[in-house]
Amino acid sequence: MEQFELGKTGKIDVLGLGTWRIGGGEKPYYSDDELYIKSLRKAFELGYRLIDTAEYYADGHTEELIGQALKGFSRRDFFITSKVWPNHLHYDDVIKAAERSLKRLQTDYIDLYLIHWPNPEVPIEETMSALERLVDDGRVRFIGVSNFSASQLQEAIAATRKHEIVANQVRYSVVDKKAEVELLPFARKNHVRVIAYSPLERGRLELPLLRELASKYGRTENQIALNYLICKEAVPIPKATKEEHLIENLGAVGWRLDEGDVDRLSRAK
Template sequence: MDDLKPLGRTGLRVPSVGIGTWRVGGDSSPDVDPARDRAAAELIAEGVRLGMRLIDTAEFYGGGHTEEIVGEAIRMAGRENVFLVSKVWYTHLDAGSLRRAAEASLRRLGTDHFDLYLVHWPNPAVPLCETMRAMEALVRDGLSLSVGVSNFDRGLLEEARSCMSRVDVAADEVKYNVYEREAERDLLPYCEREGITLIAYTPLAKGRVASDPLLRDVGSKYGRTAAQVALNWLIYHGPVVAIPKASRREHLVENAGAMGWRLSEEDFELISRRVGR
């Protein structure tokens, strides 16, 4: 099966499972350890080689240090093999600060453009249209191939789109997993209808899925783990891309194993009815 999905209506395609990097190299401030950072970069690069070409990061992660680690991973894997996503923090959403933040992230990442650049969180203190027009300018000037948002509900997403005239919002990154399904209320149907990619973070519910008896039972039919079933259930939804994090190679391989197969409609519906309700 084809494990690439369209990114919004941009003409770009992304793998249905990518790599999250929150708390790689620090929480909200840097936690520098050269040996550990090198190992983290090698793990991310290995994930790219396993087919998880989308790497999701942010200027906030590790106070910028995470982007430096991702930059090293990109050098290992080859920029041409990576679909790079980063995010601008909510304190940098006025036009001038946003441009400076984007340029600083690109320097840390060691590249001249993002494939997708997101507004990390909304900030009601800054006019949304100022932010979105500044995001549009990044595409115009070649700093990003596409732009989007994160943690926006449907109303804010619609407002963000209304501010833009040259490009559209390609994606909205939100928390979504088999237990936390707020996105299904109106955001996911809206994204399906409007051709917007929904990027699911915390897709494994911080490891909770691994011990779920129903997910394990369904997985036994396919020779798959509960985590692989949980990820496959997410990406069964047309516009959804999942970005699990992996701290060990065995988890990385497990995450990649969520691709290349598909739940039956019966099992998808069973999980939808029985889990997270």
């Protein structure tokens, strides 16, 4: 798998696997556990190594399924991202939330730990202090944020003392390019990698140019849409459970759209 730089010292795959609604939505759903574990293991066998999850997903059950699916694989081969929910952003709550996630994931460290959403009622300095403590203790390798605007990201960066913010995960797709206005330029300038969730808009991509470019490159429309984000140096994390979709999404890696076509997609509405 190709990789991008992560912060000033790390590496991250250019494509990952999202897991929202694996094992439930806001609440856990246990009936399909075996199917989801089988799907996750198939993704691992196909080469997915960047796995994104959160304590909020299925109230922690998604993390449990990932932990079960990883049995038999080498933990060091994987890059696991999880997120702390905004009602757990006070110092002690961050530490406890991370400990719960570690237990559910059956691992002793999380590669990237993010603030899921900003919470204006909790001082960002308090939250960042807790995240940095987790890094110091070896329970987290890298820290970051999610759904932060450029100005909120700037505040978070200013609140760190010794460890850098390396990522901001936001909604970003070829049909939802708000991140390109302010966030993407600011993130690049500050060595913050943008991770794109909902990069395929849950199968509702509607852009005529995608069809044209799919024909030109001999790719699918989804592969064009994902490659566009990679060309913008963002990391798309599409959720997929069916083997054919897992394979299709991997086909977005290992090549690049021409600069002219990237520009056309940037302007397309």
